[in-house]
Amino acid sequence: MGAGPAPVSFQLTDNNGSWYDTHLNLGPLGGQSLAVAELPRVNLNQTTGGVGGINPTGIVPSSSTPPTSSSSTGSGGLPGLPGAGSGSGGGLSLGAASGGTASSGSAPAAPGSTGSLIGSVLGGGSLPLLGGGSVPVLGSGLLGGDATKGLLGIGSSSPASALGLNVAAMRTAISQLLPAGDPNIARSNAILTEFSKEVAAQPAGVPLNIGSLPIGPDLQGLLADAQKWATNTVSLPVTANFEIKAPQAASAHTITSLIWPEGAKGFPFDEPGAFVGQTSVQLTEPGLYAFACKIHPYMLGAIVVDDPLTPGLDFGKKLRVNSRALDVPSNADVIMQLVDKFFTITVPSNWQHFSDTQDTTWDPSFPPAPILTYNSDGNPELIPSLDQFFKGKFQTPKTLPATKTRPATPGVGEVWIDTEMEEYAHKTKVGAVTKINTQNWDVERKVALPQVNMNNPHNNWTDKNEKYIYVNEWFNNKTDVFDRATGAFVRQIEVGPDPSHVMTRTDTDQLHVAINGGSAVMELAPGATKIDRRIPVQGPGEKIAHPHAHWMTGDGKTMITPNVNTYDATVVDIPSGNIRKEQTSELPIASGMTPDGSKAYEADFLGMSVSCISLQANACVDGSSKVHHKEIDLWKNYDPVKGANGPFGGLDIQIPVAPDNSAVLVANTLTGNITVIDPKTDEIVKWLPCDAGCHGINFGAKKGGGYYAYVTSKFSNAMEIIDTDPNGDGDPSDATVVGKMTVSGGPNTQTDDQISNYAGYGGMGVLPIPLAYEGWVEKAPSNPINDQLTCRQRNPVKYQQVCQ
């Protein structure tokens, strides 16, 4: 009997922590989004038939029409989306296959169905040849759950025993390469035994230069010999399959490489745009591969392709990162930062839990796997235990102080935040919108909308009468409307794939909904009763833009969209719909604008920077002059190989400008902090702390004058309150965190469903009411709450003329 190397199969889902679901169930140390594969090698010494007919399973033939702007439906959708009017999926053939022959007509193994296949090839199986016969295979492709746990050290009693398991795989591979009785087998075993002993005597959390061990020279000789003994083998690629299909994934995503080993064929890997269907890629080199969705960039999946002829799990020699064309040794700081965040994001037990009454401990866990990296000199460095290394490097466990501080001065009104990862008893999709009263800081209400199974509510806005809350289902194709006062469901409207942000026009009160998985911003009638207009954000026939978080000027005339697929921004003249493109850095995701509408800021998620864009005359400040465009680097104090020499940011998301132009705030997911930029100089002036997955920020009015920024974090149950200018002098260098509270709610929180898990988690969109920004605040209705606004708060730009 023969079976080929088992493919890695990811199913994309809308579910917490398993956005890329391996179905391997690695538990709290490994999560649902990590796979390990042994690089399959066919040993030609043991076959006479050659390998011309090798037929590895799992290579997916697929074809479809790449999405372009012109293929969008009237509602801004893409082919293959449920409810968007066309048939089966948009799976893409990327021409990335290499090193294998497509087996025509085969489908990818369904996730979860690979168990029996894996069982037959563990420890070296055989591969069928076309026309009969088979050849032995050293590695096996994907490892099953238990074998993966073994190689990751999960369940091992110590780092030494975790390394022992990995070294055992190397012993097996060597014995399969050499003829039985070859004295090199015994010699190799002796070296590996001594190596394991010497590693066990070293601290498990400190990277170990292999050459510095007494056995180091012998081991390096053995590694070289093993490669020589393997010269008569052929490495087969590991196939990675990806499936995007309802109901697990209700809408479209991209499969985009974030990290890959240098030299991996077919990389970088990406699609022309978001799709529904299947795709696959061949992993030709050992090392670390990570994938993300460009629409929802915390959807992450990773695969370690391990060469069985090395000790430790191979991260590869050099790695490429889909940011700034980074090409770094595998022990680079930026790799460790990203791997650390991968486990914080994809393993929910690693999320930060705050309490309003007592200190808590944040103690994230990682696989205790031995990891083989290489340094800048090309020398191998073994991390005996990734878990212990990360705990030392990132200084956990950490005490999270009780969130007891409330601002001394209350806010005006309320703030609605998307707690997008809350789970509820009466719906299958996650998320709710949570209301906080800013007079007394009570968590008053949660709206989960179980009657429409509201799916990942991401961002909100309100109408000019403050009657409705508009909320976008980011992993679906709908905008929902509920009553602000009662939380009652009002209506739902289909708008297009992956609607992200929503705002209203100050002149007409129409809604603008960015279609993140599509090509347009949809303009809806007030109340979201119907679609009035589709505003494309790229030219006819151009690559589809995928706009995320737009912003618009207070006069309702100009909008800017950051386009995650085309790495640029679109400036829209709203009345005419005419557009122009503006330069950004990589993967711009969110926008802010100065109150006077003279310039916009774009947070470049993968550029690790902020782009300032002048909307009319040159308005971005560069020293003593004004320029059309300026890049503000969040990595000035960061060397991606060596690490930080000061505060730095990155994977930056929301970026609002204070209504009084005192500050621009940038939420950084990479570093869990906030960058303060002075819009009067366009320079970074300060850094403030934030939580894991720092994400959403918006400004609301502070009672008596001034503003508060409300800050949400995806992987924490807390919200921060920042005063960007406590002394009101317009200089943000005294910006400070003035309060922090949990948003989990309690027995007095009104809800339309029952929270079953992750109360308060998934903080994303932030909507303070009354809207405090120029253009909207002038039109906020008069009522006892809004009448607390000062004249200056009512007139953020014209106050000097209007207020006495």
Ligand SMILES: [Cu+2]
């Ligand atoms: Cu996505």
